[in-house]
Structure formats: C-alpha cells, structure tokens
Amino acid sequence: MPVARAGVTAERLTRAAAELADEVGFANLTVSALARRFGVKDASLYSHVRNLRELKERVAVLALAEVADRAASALAGRAGKDALVAFANAYRDYAREHPGRYAAMQFPLDPETAEASAARRHSELTRAILRGYQLPEPDQTDAVRLLHSAFYGYVSLEAMGGFGHHPRESDVSWSRSLDALDVVLRNWPGAG
Amino acid sequence: MPVARAGVTAERLTRAAAELADEVGFANLTVSALARRFGVKDASLYSHVRNLRELKERVAVLALAEVADRAASALAGRAGKDALVAFANAYRDYAREHPGRYAAMQFPLDPETAEASAARRHSELTRAILRGYQLPEPDQTDAVRLLHSAFYGYVSLEAMGGFGHHPRESDVSWSRSLDALDVVLRNWPGAG
C-alpha cells in the first residue's frame, strides 16, 4: 500500500496529466510541467510512471473510459435516431470540454493496453446505435466504421479550425450531418 | 540569387523535410535530423528557415498543394459517384503513400499562410464533387463538411490502426462507405 508524502500517486498523476493536457494541449504534455504542478522535481515522477510514453498512455486510457461512460449513459433508453444523436453529441461535447484528453485518444496504444482499455466498449457502443436500424452483419461493421470516421473527423476538423471560424454555423452543419447519417443508415446500400 | 555551397535551399529543405516526415512521422520531424541528412550542423539551417514551426508549415503547405493537384486530376472528366470515388481514393492513396505529409496537413496554419496555401482549392474541389448531385447552397456547405469529415476520419483512423489489423476488410468498408455517402448525397434530407 503506497503512502503519499507529497501526494504523488500514479492515480493522481494521471488525473493531473489529463487536466494539464486539456489546458496546454496533449502534444505539450510534459513530465517537467507535470512535476512543476506537483511542486516536485521531474526526476521524482519516474518512481510512479515509467516514462513519458506511459504517462500519455494512461491519459489515453482514462479518456477512453470517460468517453465510454458518457456514451453509455447517453445511449440508455434511446433507440434509432435518438440514440445516434445522443451518442454523437456526447462524443462531441466531451471533445470540446476536454480537448487534451480527446487528442490523447489518438495516441497509439500497444495491443495489450488497448485490449485492457475501454476501446472495445467503444465499438460495442457504436454497434448498439445500429440496433435500431436492423443492419445485417457485414454491413454493420462498415456502418460502424463510417459513423466512427464521421464523428471523429468532424470533431477533429472542428477543433483544429478546419471549418473557418463560424461556431454557430458549425453547430448547424453538425445537426444536418447527423440527419444525413440517419438517412444513410435507414437506406444502407444493399450488398453487391 | 542565392548560391548553394552544400546544396541547402529553403526549397530543397522543405522537400527533404517532407521525405523525412514520411519516414519517421511528422511528430518526429526535427531540425537536427534534417541537418544531419544534409551533412550540416543544425544551426546552419536557421539561415534558410526561421524555426521548426516554419519548417513544419512549409511541409504542410507542400502537402496541401500536392493533394489538391492529385484531387484535381482525379476529378477531371468525372461526375457524380465516379467523381466522389475518384476524389476519395486520391485522398486516401496520398495519405498511405505519404503518411508524414498527410499528418502535416493537420498542422495549424496561421490564417495568412492558410489563405495563401491550397486550402481554398480543397473546399472548391470538394464542392466540385457535389456539382453532380444538385444540392442547393446551404445544404452544400453541410455536405462538404460531412464528406471532408468522413474522408479525413476514415483515413486517420485507418492510419492509426483504429480498425484492427485487417487491411483487406478495411478496403471493403471503404468502398461500402463511399457507396453510403453516394446514397446520402442523392437523398439529402430537405431543410427543416
């Protein structure tokens, strides 16, 4: 049972790293800055975390779990287009509230870590959306990928200012895009 | 007229940086590594490029121009779904051939540089795809954003291994997703 002397724990380190990433950007998340935030020398952190890579992995895993939680509760009790919209908004809202954590989700995890993380829950949740649309299995996988791509792409491009600086209009386009995705799920092109 | 003594020019520097980025990843593009590649000390590069940021911007601008060129020639003489598929494949193929340059396109450019770059051509080209689908103006903008998001998202997720490691299946899902996008463009949900 590890005892905290200046309050540094792998757990608290990860949470603080996530907050720091949200403030300065995931790419600027640094061991030195994190140590500074704890009033501690950077070398001291290496007792709790193997290296910067592991720290970033921890933030990524945290973010994946948080998003999965939000998505799950957004999906609860909804079906069809309702579920689609709720899921997509949960995803987008999280990215806007926690840009650093969102960026962390792109961080490449080694297969073991990914398996142990909530990455799997994500595909399952995305699949749950499709339950209301009655898609047969091979099409379901394709649809999951398209949805995931569209959500991820839209949120990323929006975050990096890819749509010009019209936040209001971007909201409208977002709704319209969700309408469009609903249409395509109801009229998924048959195999062949 | 600048004279080359060891062959270092802003031009050649940019091209070499793009190649280096493709090899080691855009995030690992470094002034030192680039200097090493030219058999020169890192400090020497600062006569040609202001700093690392400018170097990355140059690579981003180069990549945007190259992609726009490919997209333009893919679009030539095509319309409707043909155009959609050709454009999307040009985009995806470029990302696979030049992952570093592709990542560079995400690099945030300041507004002036973005304006001077090929970023504008990109929206115009994406809009050109829609010409065959006869969408009225407010919907057109939304559709451009959805298409861009889906292409960008799919290619990014694929590149970072987000779809598991089934390259063949990923090709199939890609075609299916393009089919689906074609469907949604032909049945775009009316305003309201």
Next chain:
DNA sequence: GCATTACCCTAGGAGCCCTAGGTAGAGGGA
C-alpha cells in the same frame, strides 16, 4: 526502537531548439 520501504532529492548525460558571432570562399568591381 529498529529495519525496511518508498518518497523525494541532487547530479549529470544526451538530445533538441535557437541565438550570437566568427571564418572562408565565391562573385563582382576597380
């Protein structure tokens, strides 16, 4: 009360970005 544990430290090496100031060779002008 004492040994163990683990938390945090200092010291230091290596790599990176970038600035300041110096040297050598190519080009043009007298």
Next chain:
DNA sequence: TCCCTCTACCTAGGGCTCCTAGGGTAATGC
C-alpha cells in the same frame, strides 16, 4: 589582378526536455 562584400557554413553556448544513478529521510511494520 586584387580586393570587397555577401553568404553559406561554422563554433560556442544557453535553456529546456527526458531519463538514469545513487543518496538522504521520514513514515510504516515488527
């Protein structure tokens, strides 16, 4: 031909980063 200038490249060096090695000290467990 000689010199002057311009510039491509250099060395020196400061600051920040990641990370390792090894030491001190306080709290825990007996």
